Amino acid sequence: MEKIQAVAKHIAEVKKDYDGMVVVASAMGQTTDKLIGMAKQAGDHIPKRELDVLLATGEQQTVALLAIALENLGVEAQSMTGFQSGFVTNKYHTNAKIKEINTERVEEIVGSGKVAVVAGFQGLNEDGDLTTLGRGGSDMTAVGIAAHLGWDCELYTTTDCMYTVDPDLYPQAKPIKAITYEEMMEVTNLGADKIETRAVEMAKKYNVKLFLGKSLERDKSKGTYIMSKEMIINENLLVEDMPITGMGIQDEISIFTLRNVPADGKAVAECFNSLGELDINVDMISQQMAADGTCTVSFSCGIEQGKALAAELEKKPAFADIQVGREGDLAMISLVGVGMATHSGVASKVFQVLAENDVRYYHITTSEISISVTVEMEQKLKAAIALCRAFHL
């Protein structure tokens, strides 16, 4: 409750600078975990529809309490649940996608001078059932409303901004003033709490200027803006013309290598189908043709998820002749920067730095604005620090 009070005070202060304001709130502290614990006590099998009904109460409680706290500070406010805020989603309970946002009521409240306090993370599907938006759902709610209103969106977390690399790992890491949507989507782990890629994607689609700052901190010179390259240039936030904006690191990943895969693509499709069913996110996908007309496919995923997938693939008849290799205990280091496209030689510099430091790298994938390599976990730190120094991160 002290946090509710502190947040309310912060909102009351910030409100003075704006004509209209919508606040999107998540569930308090450990509420969501507690509710999940209760659901587990109710039964081993938890229907996702019912879990959504239960979880949606967390945000609903926060918005009511926040609206009460705001009113007591003399700020007119009105809470809104997901369905009241017009969030129509598809049917996928616990991980629903937004289909439509009807912001009439929110606009009405804002138009009347009140702060609309919207429950994040939730909506209603076309059957009239409560849904939740999955991980980072409240980010989606906030960006979605900002997109519809043509407003900017500020996301507040526990870290003060994004850094060129996780400062826990490399204390000399520099704060990032501004980063493009594309860079942010490539590397979602730049020393700040993760912003869900879906939310960044939506912000990019609707050109919503995102600001990432620390809760209760009013000094905006500290946070990080996430926007298009044009917006960054227009707002003079491109401090230096550096090829690399930041470095993301993912620990404990597995690399799968499927060899002797028939080139008709069926086995590959079946494998990625299993990944989808097991809800495994993959990265670093690459495919090469072998001399005999078969192909080799590799991709990365989390170690634990990799074990589940390996067990799954073993059972599949289509995989009888396919060699499934799996290497664990790797780290993936990704360098991202829109400047990479115009600065040649980034890749060769990466390989050179790693070679000079005796770091062996296993897999490489690149995109227009990123390059990722896997290294052994125990070489991760050495590799990361060497690359930070080389690219002045």
Added chain:
Amino acid sequence: MEKIQAVAKHIAEVKKDYDGMVVVASAMGQTTDKLIGMAKQAGDHIPKRELDVLLATGEQQTVALLAIALENLGVEAQSMTGFQSGFVTNKYHTNAKIKEINTERVEEIVGSGKVAVVAGFQGLNEDGDLTTLGRGGSDMTAVGIAAHLGWDCELYTTTDCMYTVDPDLYPQAKPIKAITYEEMMEVTNLGADKIETRAVEMAKKYNVKLFLGKSLERDKSKGTYIMSKEMIINENLLVEDMPITGMGIQDEISIFTLRNVPADGKAVAECFNSLGELDINVDMISQQMAADGTCTVSFSCGIEQGKALAAELEKKPAFADIQVGREGDLAMISLVGVGMATHSGVASKVFQVLAENDVRYYHITTSEISISVTVEMEQKLKAAIALCRAFHL
């Protein structure tokens, strides 16, 4: 959570006897009090609209958990919030009245063989705002749905049935097998948890057969039926033709006596207007004309509420010439029974019994099926026991 499991098991058992079933659930244990405590911490002034948003989460959590528990017992179930169940209310937050119930979705669920688990106590007003139905709101939800479906309604509480008089007061009290809606509305305190008068009223209006039983008790021979006199006779539940069905007792009441009131009715209206504004329920209203053309009005209310009212009336210019008398520390004893209309001499027997036992009674009001007297708190027990013996309660 053990209670949720126990209730789910009970429902699974009972379900076998019925083709369709709707379960209405309240918030668990102390949830509502906890939520009110949180609201108070958020601010001294609690907008009722926001309190409703907060309180509605209590029932929403119960229905989700209960649906999960039922599914795990192999009973197909689906939770429904108030708005999903079609409860449209008026705008009076925290004490909304039901305007309309659209049970299509509930009927759909029941029609598909599932148990509909409905969140009691809540609805949506025509502005699309969440509302709660006030005290006994879940009873209203249950009776409302039963009325629309043309079904019977069973209400489960912590006591096993209603008694002729509170057994804590008079251990020889007898269980009541059946009682009419009218009797139940006259005396809502017959040794059982109170059923809200509004719910009984609605049951009467739509002829819903009510059964009041103890939670988790399957033996229906123990509970109390609340229905019309015709239904009681048809079902052979009228065991004896007794004039008095039961005795209700209200402690700590005040009696107001307004003397020298102008007969134009304005001051009386103003007084009852204040009662409404202060949310005070009154009882035992009576008015007599005085010889000088003015009148004397008296009524009862709770002691604490009476103090607030007295302070309010003092300020009113219209009351300058009116003598406001207030006696506190009284108890009201009410005898109720539809048989009273056909058994003459009930009133005289009451006065005789009280006189024989040296109990002084202050005010008397009667209706077709009830008689109420006020006595001093310290004479309450003596009076009650004497009347119980005299009327074989």
